[in-house]
Amino acid sequence: MGVIVGGRRVLIAAFAAALAGAGLTASPAGADSTVRIHDIQGAAHISPLNGQQVAQVPGVVTATASDGFWFEDPQPDRNRATAEGLFVRTDAQPTVATGDAVTVTGTVSEFRPDDIATNLTRTEITSPTLTVVSSDNSLPVTVIGKDRWPPRRTIKDNAPGDVETSDVFEPVTDGLDFWESLEGMRLEIDDAVAVGPTDSFGDVPVLARDGAGASVRTRRGGVAVRPHDFNPERLILSNRLADTPDVNVGDHFVDPVTGVLDYSIGNYKLLITEPAVRVADGPARETTRAPKQDELSIATLNVENLAATSPQAKFDQLAGLIVNNLKSPDLINVDELQDNSGSTDDGTVAADQTVAKLVAAIEAAGGPAYEWRAIDPQDKADGGWVSGNVRVGFLFRTDRGLNFVDRPGGDATTPTGVTNVDGQARLTLSPGRIDPGNAAFVDNRKPLAGEFTWRGERLIVVANDWRSKGLHARRYGCHDTCDQPLFGRFQPPALVTEDQRVAQATVVADFVQQIRAIDRDAHVVVAGQLNDYPWSPPLRALTDDTRLWNLSARLPLPERYTHVFDGNSHVLDHILLSTKLFVRPHEYDVVHVNAEYADQASDHDPTIVRITLS
Template sequence: MTGKRVFMAAVVAVLAGGAVVAPPAAATGLRIHDIQKPAHLSPLNGQSVTDVPGVVTALTSTGFWFEDPQRDNNPATSEGLFVRTGTQPTVATGDAVTVTGAVQEFRPNNIEANLTTTQIVNPAIRVVSSGNPLPVTVIGHDRRPPKSVIKEGTNGDVETSGTFDPAKNGLDFWESLEGMRLRLDDPVAVGPTSPFGEIPVLARDGAGAGERTRRGGIVVRPTDLNPERIMLDPTIAATPKVNVGDHFAGPVIGVLDYNFNNFKLVVTASPVRVADGPAKEITRASRRDELAIATLNSENLSATNPQADFDKLAAVIVHNLRSPDLINVEELQDNSGGADDGTVADDQTVARLTAAISAAGGPAYQWRAVFPQDKADGAWAEGNIRVGFLFRTDRGLNFVDRPGADATTPTAVTNVGGKPQLTLSPGRIDPNNPAFINNRKPLVGEFTWCGKRVFVIANHWISKGGVASRYPAEGASLASAWDVDQPLFGRYQPPALITENQRVAQATIVADFVRQIQAIDPDAYVVVAGDLNDFPWSPPLQALTSRTGMKDLPAHLPLPERYTYVLDGNSQVLDHILLSGSMFARPHDFDVVHVNSEFVEQTSDHDPTLVRVDMH
C-alpha cells in the first residue's frame, strides 16, 4: 500500500470539520461570477453579499449548490456556489433563489494542502420561483479540460501566485467550474471504485485524452499527469462498483466539489454500470529453461487474516502467475498482524500461505526472510511487515543458506575464488542506515539455477504516502511527523515530493551493494525487485540504474502497458524488476499481470510482475 487515503482518513479522524481562511472587509449586491472571479480565492472572502441570484441545482444535508443561468461569458469564472445552511435546507432543486450571507473560503478537513471551496455561510434565503430548468455545462463539448498540464507558472501557493489560466492548467480549469452542474457524456472508468465510492472517469470515452492503456485506463508520463480525469463522488447518490474500462448507461450529471486533494463530481443520480471492461490476466507458463521471478504485494497478510484471503492470494500465484520459481513478496506481516504484542515471527502466516498454494494445485514453496525488530519497519508498525522470498525447488532453483542473519546485522559481499559470495543469506542490506529508519529493509538472497549463481535483492521502499519519520535533505535532522508528497491537485504547485530524498538514499545503498558484487564479477547475475514506490524516470530509479547499469524492465514496455498500480485513475509504475546487464542480455520476457489495480475485487492494490529469463 502507498498509504495515500489511509493516511488522509487518519487525519480526518483527528481533525474535525475544516479551516476558514481569514476574512477581510465588506461588499454587497453581486452575482455568483463576481464572487468567484478568475482565481482560487474569492476577492470577497469574509465580506457580506446581498440577494445573490441563482437556481438550486443539488442539495445535501448541510446545504445546497446554486448556479446563475445568466453567465458572464468568461469561462475563467465559475457560475456556481455552495450555500452552507448547517442543517437540511428547505429549498428544492429548481428553485430560483436569492441568497444573502457571508463569503467564506472553506478548506476541507483542515488539511493544509487542500484547495479551498468558496461558500456562502449564515445565509438568508428567499425563494423567487420554483420548477426552473437546471443549467448544465457539458464537459468535452462546452468546456474541454487541458490534457497534460496540471499547473504551470506557479512556484508555491496557488492562492497567492496571481496566475490563473483554465485554458492551459487543469487545476485552474476545474476551479473555474467549482460548484457548477456538469454533464459527462459516455464516461469511461479509468480506475476502480474506491472504498469511499469514488470513481475516476474520462468524459466522451476518453476522446482527446492523453495516452491510454490497452485496457481502458490512462497512463502517467513524466510531463503528463492527466488533468482531464475527474472523480465521481457518492455524497448525494450512490455509485456502482466498476472496474477500469467499464462504462455507464447514459450521461453522468453532478455538481463539482473539492475534497481530499481532488476535484469531485458529486453525482445527483446513481450511474448505472455497463460492465464491458477487460478480464483479469493470466500469464503464460514458463518453459523448461526459463527462470521465472515475480513480485507480489500481499497487502498486510498475516496469520490473523480470514482463510479467504489466503485462498485468493494462492489462486493468483497458481492460476494467474502460473507458479513462478521465485516470488519477491512484500507486506507479509508477523503472526499476530496488527496486535501490539511484540510478535515478529512469521512462520504461521507463511504456513497458511504455502498450504493454500498447495491446496490450489501449486507446488511446495519454501520461504526465506529475516525477522525485523518490533515496530521498527514503519507503515503498520505493529504488523512488522517485511519482504521475503517464496520459492520452489522442483524446477532447478535452490537457495544458498548462510545462516546467522538478524534484524540489525548487515550481510556483506566477499570474494571467494574470484566469485562474489554473501556472508549471510538471506541477509539485510545496511539495516542500520538512517535511510531505513521506520522503513522496510532490503533483503538479499543467494540462489543457484541449474548451477548458475543468481543474487536477488527484495525491496519495499518508502511510500509516497510517507511514514512516521523521513530521511531528510542533506544537513537536516530527522523529523518525527507524518510526511507525504504533496498532492497533484493541491494548493502547492509544483507539488513537493517530500519522500523522494529517502528513496534516493535507499536506491543509492542498494546500488552500492550491487556494485560490490559487480566489482568481483562484472557479469554476475543480479536481480533487484519489489515495490520501489516510484516511477521509472524518477531520481530514485535513476540513482539505481545509473550506478549499476541495471535495466528497469517496466521502462522497456510499450507505453500503453507501462503500469502496475492505479491511483485516482492514474495508471503508473511503482513495482519494478531490474536485471543486471548480463542477465538482461539473455532472452527474457517481462509481464505485468493485471489482476488487482484495475479491479474492485483484488488481493492487493498492486499488480504482480513477472520476468522469465532463458538461462540455458
C-alpha cells in the first residue's frame, strides 16, 4: 500500500476542492478517475467494475480495522439501489483515521468470506494507493427506520438461483437486496431491541425502532417466523470492532447503535464502532404450573451435549430448571445427552455417569428421584458431536403413578417391534430403537420407543432427535451438508438436510401406524427435537396419515417457538399426541427459560404437556 498525505483540513467542503488540486498520484493506465463509490457498488450483488482498476475514488473514512478501512461518499447519488460505502483492504493496520477524507486508487475485487460458496461477497478495493485530503470531517450516517426501512417479509424472490448472476435487484421489496444496497455504509439503529441473545461469537440480532413495523413479534420481545416470512428486517450487531454486551431477548440499549454494514457467515452484520451498553428490560424466565393429582406431565428437554465431564454448574442449572421451572415432570424426553467421556474420543459409549450426575443434581435441588432408560449407541455412529455419542432417553419419576415396562433385549442395532396382545399394542423391546439400521438414521440419532403405565393406563412414547438443519454448525465448517443460509448466495436457500428428516419422519410414522393397526385407541406420544417447523414436509410426513396431533402447531404464533437463531424465533421441539390422548383434557406449554437468554443451560426451551389421564 502506498500513502500520500495531503492537507489536513477540517471542513468537508474543502474535500471537493482538494480533489481538483495538483499533487495527487497519477492514475494507472486504464484506470477510471471519475468513478464514485456508488459506481463501484452498482445495483447488484457483484460490482460492475469487478477486476478493474479505479483511481482517486473519494470518500470519508467511517471505520478502521486491522486489515483495512471503510469509507463513504458524503455526496451520494439519488439511486438508493447503489451503496455509498466500501471497504479498502490494506492487509495491515491502515494509517488513516476515522474522519479522514481520502481518495483511493486500486483494484475492485469481490471477497467471499471464508471462501465458502454459499456466502455472498463483499465488494472491496485492493492493492490501494491513497491520499489523505483532510481530517476531522463529520461522518455520514443512514438511520434505519427513518432514512431507510427494510422489507418486512421477503428475503429474495423472483430470481431463483445464483443472485450474483441475476439481473433482478429489488431493494425496496427484497431484504437481501436492501441490505446489499447499504453494504459498507455507516448505519445507525435507534431504539434497537434485541430479538436474540448474545451468542458465543458476540453477535446480537436486533430490530430498529423497538421493532416498529416488524411482522409478528413474540409476546416476549422476539420476532417469529412464518412459512414465507423469515424476517428480513433483522440485523445482527457484531463485536468485530467494538464490544457487544451480553443481552437477552427484549433488552434495549442506552444509546443509538452505530456501525458499518458488512457481511460474514451467511449474514449482513453491523460492525458497531462504539461499545453498546445494555438496558436490561427483557422478560424474566418462565415457570410452568405443577401438575394436578390426576394429570400426567410429559416434557421435552434438550441438555445440549451434557456429559459427565461437563461443569457441575451446568448440571445444577439443568436441575434447577427441571425442579423449579418445569415442576419435576413425570416423564422427560431427553436429547443431546453424551457419554461419560464427552468430547474425548476413547471408545466410551456408556452414559451412566452422566445420568447419575444429573439425577443427583435434581435431588440436590429438591426434586424427586428419577430413573433412566435408554440404549447406548455404537461408537461414533449417531452424529452430532461425534465422539460424544449423543443419544435420546427417558428420565422419569415413579412416585406419582408412572412406571416403565421393561422388556429386555434392546441394543444399538436390534429394532423393537409391535405385537398384538389381547387386542392391545405392545413393544417387543422396551426400551428399544426403531429401525436403527434404516438409511434414514445413518450418522444420526435413532428414535427410542418405551412402554409406560400410568395408574392402569398404558402408553407408548417415542423420543426423537432428528437430523439437524446445521444452523449453528455452519460456523464450524458445515456447509455442503447443512441448510444454506437465509441471506446466502443461492435463493431460495437449499434445505440440504430436509430429505433426511422426511425419511426419518416416515420411519416413525410407519411405526405409529403399526401400533394403530392393532389398537386405533392406543395412547401414543411422539416427542423431542424434530428440528423442523410445524408446516414443514418432515412434520407433514409424520402427521398426515397417523392421526397424531402436533401441540406446538396449535399455539398462537407469538408463543410458538422453542429456539432462537440469528433473531428468528421458531419451534424445533414438539410433542404429538394420538387422538385418544388428544381428546383428553390437556394443557401444553413452551417454558421460555433458555433460548432467549445469553446465560442458558441449553439453546432450546423445554416443552411440557399435562394430560388428565386417570
